[in-house]
């Protein structure tokens with residue numbers, strides 16, 4: 562694959578897992594902790610973690626303003642879980658003073674699944690949504706998605722492409738207590754967001770999609 566360099570924001574969260582997934586998807590990776598490091602990347606991953614902490618560290622490390630500008634200028638960014646929260650233009654359930662970077666015309670509901678379902682797994686119909694030339698060889702069936710105190714996308718603007726919704730049941734066949742049918746993956750322009758953690762399951766289709774969005 563071509564010499565793409567994808568940054569992983571390395572302030573907090575599951576950074577090594579994204580590095581590994583990106584490298585399996587054919588990208589070179591670099592950790593981003595300083596504003597100057599943003600200049601070297603063709604795209605950036607905002608990992609899962611705790612969005613309130615990442616928000617505060619973004620401000621402390623003076624990454625917030627440059628990153629907002631780069632997003633406006635079209636830098637490809639993929640946000641997973643807490644990263645989805647950070648990409649949302651509007652947030653419900655945020656902590657006091659919590660800010661997002663914005664860019665994606667969605668309302669994200671933070672910690673949407675509540676206590677009874679803090680973490681669960683579901684199989685998503687991924688290829689149907691992203692198969693328009695992205696899933697090489699026609700796709701590989703359901704995408705195992707891990708949700709850990711995840712957000713969902715409460716509303717998405719007209720310019721947002723919905724890539725996946727939650728099914729009715731989890732992987733064990735139990736009906737979801739909440740969230741069935743909710744939007745859990747979307748993209749708009751060069752921005753991609755998933756409420757779940759593909760970096761944890763060894764299936765690189767989401768990272769491959771992001772690499773192709775950067776190349777496109």
Ligand code: GLN
Pocket residue numbers: 608609610611612613641642643644646671672709710711712
């Ligand atoms: N609940 C976290 C938040 O609001 C996200 C959890 C995660 O990234 N796994 O940031």
